[in-house]
Amino acid sequence: MQKLWLNQLSAKLTRRVASKGVAVARDKAGDLGYQPNPFEELVGAHKRAIEWVIAAVAVVVLVAWDRPGITVVLFIAVVALILVGLVEFLARGATPVTADDSAA
Numbered sequence: 001m002q003k004l005w006l007n008q009l010s011a012k013l014t015r016r017v018a019s020k021g022v023a024v025a026r027d028k029a030g031d032l033g034y035q036p037n038p039f040e041e042l043v044g045a046h047k048r049a050i051e052w053v054i055a056a057v058a059v060v061v062l063v064a065w066d067r068p069g070i071t072v073v074l075f076i077a078v079v080a081l082i083l084v085g086l087v088e089f090l091a092r093g094a095t096p097v098t099a100d101d102s103a104a
Contacts, residue, residue: 018085018088019088022088022089022092026092039090040090044090044091047088047091050087051087054083054084055084058076058079061076
């Protein structure tokens with residue numbers, strides 16, 4: 001039972017750190033004058049669906065792979081996490097917050 005609690009705690013901490021990292025990167029891009037484009041608005045509107053598709057493709061690849069080793073499983077997991085992070089980064093571009101906007 002305690003192990004489950006620790007796993008949940010570490011998962012929440014990981015999500016919080018990743019979310020904060022994406023927000024900081026997005027804010028820095030906004031401060032440098034980066035403006036969102038229509039693609040980022042599309043990703044922002046369909047973020048959850050895109051993340052589900054990434055997860056589904058990763059699962060299908062693992063199921064279809066004939067005897068995947070630990071290296072393959074870790075590689076697919078890392079690629080899926082990178083893609084989800086990219087989706088999060090692009091989705092937050094729909095409304096950038098800059099230092100000038102927060103002062104107004």
